[in-house]
Amino acid sequence: MEQKKSNRLHSLDALRGFDMFFIMGGAGLLGALSQIWSNPVTDWLAIQMQHAEWDGFQHHDIIFPLFLFIAGISFPFSLANKLAKNETKFQIQKDIFRRGIILFLLGILYNNGLNFDFPHMRYMSVLGRIGLAWMFGALIYTDFKQRARLIWIATILVGYYLLIAFVPAPDAPAGASNFSPQGNFAGWIDRILLFGTWAGKYQDPEGILSTIPAIATALLGMQAGRFIKWETDKVTPAKKALYLLLIGIALVIVGQLWGELMPINKKLWSSSFVCFVGGLGFIHIALFYYVIDVLNFKKWSFFFTVIGMNSITIYLAQRIIGFTKASEFFSKGFIAIVPDYLNSFVSSIFYIGVCWYFLYFLYKHKIFLKV
Template identity: 55%
Template sequence: MEKQKQSRQLLSLDALRGFDMFFIMGGASLFVALATLFPNPFFQAIADQMHHVKWDGLTHHDTIFPLFLFIAGISFPFSLEKQREQGKTDADIYKKIVRRGLTLVLFGFIYNGLLNFDFEHQRYASVLGRIGLAWMFGALIFVNTRTITRVWITAAILVGYWLLLAFVPAPDGNGAGVFTMEGSLVGYVDRMLLPGRLHLTVHDPEGILSTVPAIATALLGMFTGEFIKLQREGLTDKKKVGGLVVAGAVLLAVGLLWGLFFPINKNLWTSSFVCVVGAYSVWMFALFFYIVDVLNFRKWTLFFTVIGTNSITIYLAQEFVNFSFTSDALFGGIARLMPEAAQPLVVSIGYIVVCWGFLYFLYRQRIFLKV
């Protein structure tokens, strides 16, 4: 960890990142607990969105990971511009990109238990690893190509991935165009090439082949950041918000149509999934950008900003620090005094308070985990 100055560019990004990570930091359990206390269709519908789908389909919980990657993409054009203003050479920029990508892969190994030294049962694929690799390759493409070239590369990735899965059969599967966990080419590649343990035994949702379309998710974020940076006469921030809304509508339409024959599937990170969740990500950023950076309504963002400025910290810390123990010590007695239906809500709120308090201490000390 190191001390750093907090960026004043796109304050909406930290708030949106914090909103996204809130659901990992106990927000999902909070909404499930609300449905337990208030068992009505409204809260139950929200609670149903706090779980991953088993295979095809989409819930809100399936958007958390790709939105985080999308946000990482948005920030890169600004970071690249700053580095070039500082006189950094292309070699310096490449080294930083690769170092960041591989550091996240290493953090993913550690999160999955590398320090237990049980290499036979170690899971090597990870959420952090996919973020690192997809962002890294997306950034390398961004640095070395023009915008139109990036558009064609993104389209080629998505179309190529669909054609590969649709027309190239897995040698141990049931033929081409099989999009099941056991029969897809994605799972076959993981079983053949990934050492150690696969998360779903025969398939890993963060495996090798399905990381390729995730590069397109990162690039969609980079397109968004590049568009927001664009300085053109008559192109106001409000017009940029309108442009993002239109772009999201186009992505949604493409994704839904594509999903008719290439299912929307997070485990496979299908091209239709990239487009549909890309639409959600663009719209969420447009909303936060409009409220925070255009209208300058910022006071409400502190809760989410505290989380967003140390998002990797809280993701890793929850694996290594027993926040539940502290929460139970502080709020367990109160929870046990409550009616049984209310107890999960108190426990969830207590856990969020402890995690947020930890992050707020780091925020006040201006300590941030910088990768």
């Protein structure tokens, strides 16, 4: 039985803000530590603030899928609110479709869509993938019962693995692996169907076929949200956090084991990658949920909550508004008087500060961009 009431999950806002923090200058801030004090730890941390070139996983590779996972977590709560208002299934799915399309269009806008240079425009994007993957995941969630949802996740992941593992790109060079940039089937689909420009050489990292396993990422998030929202006397909130943690660890192990057959790869959004980052998503929400919503230890998370309440706003605003110039205006004098090795660190602090106070202004005036 699922809860009839829906209270805001504070840990979800904080986790969303924690995730977005790395895009809002946090990655640059942590990366700059190695310039201040170079040692194996800070040098490793600087590497983690970059994407893996192809196969493999670094911390920066979790930011995008974690955001999609978080979008999935929130859906069972919003669905319950709509059902409480007696909205019909048609109304709910119409709203799901509308949100997915708006996010896709915002992604085009982010990629300079207003230039109207259609032949050279990039049509796929981070927001576009979030919109499409979340949309199809939400439609599956509303159309099918729990067991069928799990079957959908397994079918998507196994089917995608079999397709990539055993169907080479028809134009692959001799000897190219099915998991290589030139030899994978997903890249070939992009090369023959995806017009405009891409973000990659052989395929778009947010391409057509690789969006399908991203649906499983959204569905995994929805499973986490459903479990958190589930109301039962048999499972306390503390036990929920523990079970989420154990599920996360299990998925991480599955992802690593599957990675022996199909490498963990963000650009391919491989099935092993979905399991691995899905497991990390479960672990993240387990920890945030336990500390913030179970232990009620919230004050420390306010900084991240301000970001999380307007995450799409800051993602788009960094593209549109001159935060860099504003931060340079405030930091120029400080940068001039500190040693050169502190320049990047100081610059990152001011950039984060300008962005955060912009979001704080919106937060104080209860201005939130909702899609």
